[in-house]
Amino acid sequence: MASVLEARTPGFNPYAVKYSPYYDSRLAVAASSNYGIVGNGRLFVLGLGPPNGIQIEKYFDTNDAQYDLAWSEINENQLAVACGDGSIKLFDLGVDQFPVMNFHEHNREAFSVCWNPITKDTFISSSWDGTIKIWSPTRPQSLKTLPVGTCTYSAQFSPHNPSLISCASSDSHIRLFDLRTPVTAKYHLTTLIPAHSPPPPLPGSHGPPLLSNGTPYPGSVPSEILTHDWNKYSDTLLAAGGVDRTIRTFDIRNPQGGPLSVISGHEFAVRKLAWSPHARDILVSASYDMTVRVWNDGTGMPLPPGMQQQGGVVNVGTEMGRMNRHTEFATGVDWCLFGAGGWTASVGWDERVLVWDAHTLLRR
Template structure:
């Protein structure tokens, strides 16, 4: 893979990487000293230049950093999720200190996500069991969604600014609709038990002929919305499997089950360029590119034997030498550039096309 670019974050272990939604040559990395167990954090804002990857700006924090999200309204701003429960907003055009700090979470803030439609809000999720929605111009949250258990990942829908998803330690994928009255379950509209057997008289079959009878519940660490089919969400977590679900049919079980990782799936991201492609980073030190199988016709199955797709592993990037913790697609260019980070203090940029079998 000759086209791989590398940047090192000495003394800091990356947790997340995000490409700028404005520039194909800018990305940011959220890192923590001592693997995020104790110590401070650092944001690296990186520029891709003709001479390689250069530091554009660095911001230090007093606590570990676990995630970040670029602002959708200001090309120089990004929000970071901190181990002290705060979410900080940094501006590349301002010196060392955050321009805003939002501090309501009672435990580690573990994910942040900017609303891609209205662009005027962002959210955070925390180990305290809540998702909070913020305005970048207000110090107090606009809304708190109680999940009730450690919430590793939350996200806005890519097409509807009122719909929020969250995955958590209790093995559930939750969907909230902010248009519903708060008195109705705090906007909660759908709960999908990720590991449950599908409802129905007959269990669906996997492509190898076995029936899918569900799995032992395990923590869900990551999820993402499909950018082309706005009712499909992929999940990943401790049981090593990626699953895709259609939130319109919460009882029908997974659309696809993707197996291959040897340890927990830490982060995944659907491609912005192809409806059936996603990438995942795992504690097995690999980053894998998949097709969920949705572009291939299903072999006809009688209705009493519905099928689950197995998808296809398109390739493996195994250059990380520690846990692979973050991955993101570049929105621009030929459609294959991926950034991945790991606890090996490395940021790797590579073209997924070079992996495809």
């Protein structure tokens, strides 16, 4: 593998990394002391470029652990950080240390934060308290609370629809909330996807559903979903991964139809995944097995003779390559939006930020 740029986060174990949506030379890392169990957190802002490769340009401390971050979509110098005390803090690169806004309604750890990439005027947070909250960056009170009812590790706005919010949680389900619908008793909940349910059998078949390689669909036990992401090229396609080490993709138009693709290979839980912003069928994942892997979701692979892509046939994703330089849990990964389409940043509990070109893996 080609050279890897590296920065250290001494005394802090990273949980998340995000490239700036404005500059390909800037990224940020949310990190926590003592692996996020107890102690404070630190937000690192790093710059890329000569002569030093990658270096810390600024940092912000918080009294509790930091688990996730999101760059503002309306101000290139601001970032929101999800903290272990349930708060979301908004920092500005032009203001030293103190947050410019503090949002605190969650009563347990805030574990994810995501800015609306379309309207750009709101962001969301999710928490172990079983709720998603919608915020405006200009007011301390939330605009709306969406009850999930179970520990919610990951929440995102759709990159295609500003009214569509998805979340992944500990009860093995992916939920979709459409803010255009009436509140009613379901609080905008429109779709519930059981992530570990098998697809329906093939029409007329008496056997189990099949994978695209002709083998029976493997059984699975419901387990916690730790991460999910929207495909950037299809407004109905999601990927999710978690404790059972497997990544699955789903079409939200067929929530009971089981996964479209199954991607296996990690030896421990999948902590973070992200679809490529440059290719429809490529995604990257970080795992507690200390590896970061690049995958093809298998949708472009031809089916064996006699098999048709219809109910019961699930694509098999393939590993394109892996980056194994981390020496502790790999906890975060993100794609750079700019350039040729391969630059990736990853972080792990080894107090390291690694920036590398995924194309070097794909060419192996």
